[in-house]
Amino acid sequence: MTDHPAELHERRILGTELLWAFGVGVLIAATLSVIVFTALTRDINPPSNVERIDPKTLHLSGEFAEQNLGTTVTADGGVTVRVIATQFMFVPRCIAVPRQRRVTLRFATPDVVHGLLITGTNVNTMVVPGFVAQVHTEFPRSADLLMPCHEYCGLGHSEMWATVQVVPEDDFKPDQDGRVSCAQR
């Protein structure tokens, strides 16, 4: 094998490969840097609160009992929404949230694995029995958004969805218990 053109000599081949590998290394370093930078400075992380809850009893008492579901505004102004995902609906079926204000969404399931997203936003989480799924977000625009179950949960999966009403601050009025329900339209 002595008749190779210069660019196919063994050392030349190794040189091009090392150069390419260096480029690959730079690409990976850049990608990971962006991920770390946004995670640390903009708090862009996956929803991962690792908070246990018993699926067999969560509906009996505590925050996921029926009377506590939906949107609640606490005395300090924090907005928390609690929703149960169950075969094959969300309870409640409609949630009201204020525009341009930090909202905490908390989900739990008494039965099987569910998941959800809210169209047009980055809200996305799995709802796994045994754990509370929690997402913090801010809704920038007033709109009616879809919140479907996006994980197969049984034959009725396609019918499982809820509505998110994002309302302007002026229309977001808690009652005396600090609770807000969807407007009837």
Next chain:
Amino acid sequence: MRNAERLCLAHFCVAFAAFLGAAMLGAWQMWVRSPLGANIGTPGQYFMSVTAHGVAMAYVLSTFFIMGFGYFVAVTALGRPLPGKVWAWAAFWMAVLGVVMALVPILLGQASVLFTFYPPLTASPWFYIGLVLVVAGSWVWCVLMLVAMRAWKRENPGQPVPLAMFGTVANAVMWLWTTVGVAVELVFQVIPASFGLVQTVDAGLARTLFSWTLHAIVYFWLIPAYIAFYTMVPRAAGGRLYSDTMGRVTFILFLIYSLPVGMHHLMMDPQHGNGWKFIQVLLTAFVTVPTLLTIFTISASLEIAGRLRGGRGLFGWIAALPWERPTVLAAGLAFVMLGFGGFGGLINMGYGMNAMVHNTSWVTAHFHLIFGGSVVIMYFAIAYEVWPRLAGREHPSPAPLRLQLWLWFLGMMVMTLPWHWLGLQGQWRRVANFNYADPIIAGWGPLVVVSLGGGLVLLASALLFVRNLAVLHRSPVPTLQRPLYALAVHPPQRVPAALNGFGLWNVLVLILMLLAYGYPLAQFVIAPSPAAMVHRVN
């Protein structure tokens, strides 16, 4: 050798029969999800179909094709008879029995849990046991691949294992590691629940175990395509492999990095902390390395071929390549789909960015492009190269082969590009029928119809593929004796032991798996999460 040829053909026939059925189901699913087919079919039929499509494509097509191709490589690349042929046939029939065992409950509607299971949903136990038999058959294949390589090494001391076989054994070793997760999930959690022996399942643990398998299984499907890139495509193009060493490094990197990354499928799950998720994102970033190295090496190999054929200038060698040859054409189309699919994959692995696309059509588009696109089109190319050698007959004409490959590429692009866009709009997955009366969903209608068009082109291509093989099988043209595997520019004389075996790398896999999955799995033992009640679908 006749017996080995029949063995390979038997595997390919099962693989492609499953493929054809699954392609038909896929087209039907797209029809009923679209505005044109709204209100056709029940959810029961739809999810039965999705389960059958996923099982047939992901478990039957892939496993049987890879086993058949592995036996072919072991005989042809090593140039020695296959050891343990009786075991190979026994494994084949066990896996066939497993397929039938799984298929019956699926078709009876007793196993509509999709190919990813979702416990605490629980199907007929025979569905899971059938799939375990398929996996057990593939384990026999893994052992036979290791035995064949050992025997060859004994007969050829100090010689480098031929690259095609090195890649095949890398895949076998990786597959043994890969299947541990799903096997533990099925044997210790799901099958006892399906028999009614236990009433609850730890869903978080089950998801974690499945994630162990879920990413590496994709590389199990992919590696035969890469073996073809390194060993068949340069030869088909009339050139040489740029670097044999790079091929070995690539297969070793796949073995190491395919496994400790599965948790990126659980990025949106509540049962794992951000630190563990981030460690696996970090490792996932490294799994891009073997693919990026391959793109370089194969492009360089093709450039050699193009220049030998008189191509000039920076890009002139591309036009000079023999694109009329099906294997070269398939590789070119596979690279384009790998590019789009790989880019989508970078978004999926992007930690926080995953929230934009998780469980949307974007993900469906991603894995259809990578597996259904790049990998399956290379399965076609391999079948077109290998089948004539097995059947002793030659394709009467390459034109229908090229047409079939082009249709597959065009269909896949037309189907998946709209899916990417719809995914970004929030179109979610696993839906039997959309409510097109909703204003948000109505806006998606036209793109769903476009993607359905792509799906129908794919079905046409699948039918043409089977027709091409049938024509080949009755072809009067005897096969031409021609070499299959490419020589490297500098064929290796001696390679370091680390690049000629897997002992060292298994230790590294173990360390990385302990790092990545040690605590995330141990947490379910240290502090068990509250278990979920079993929900039967049968």
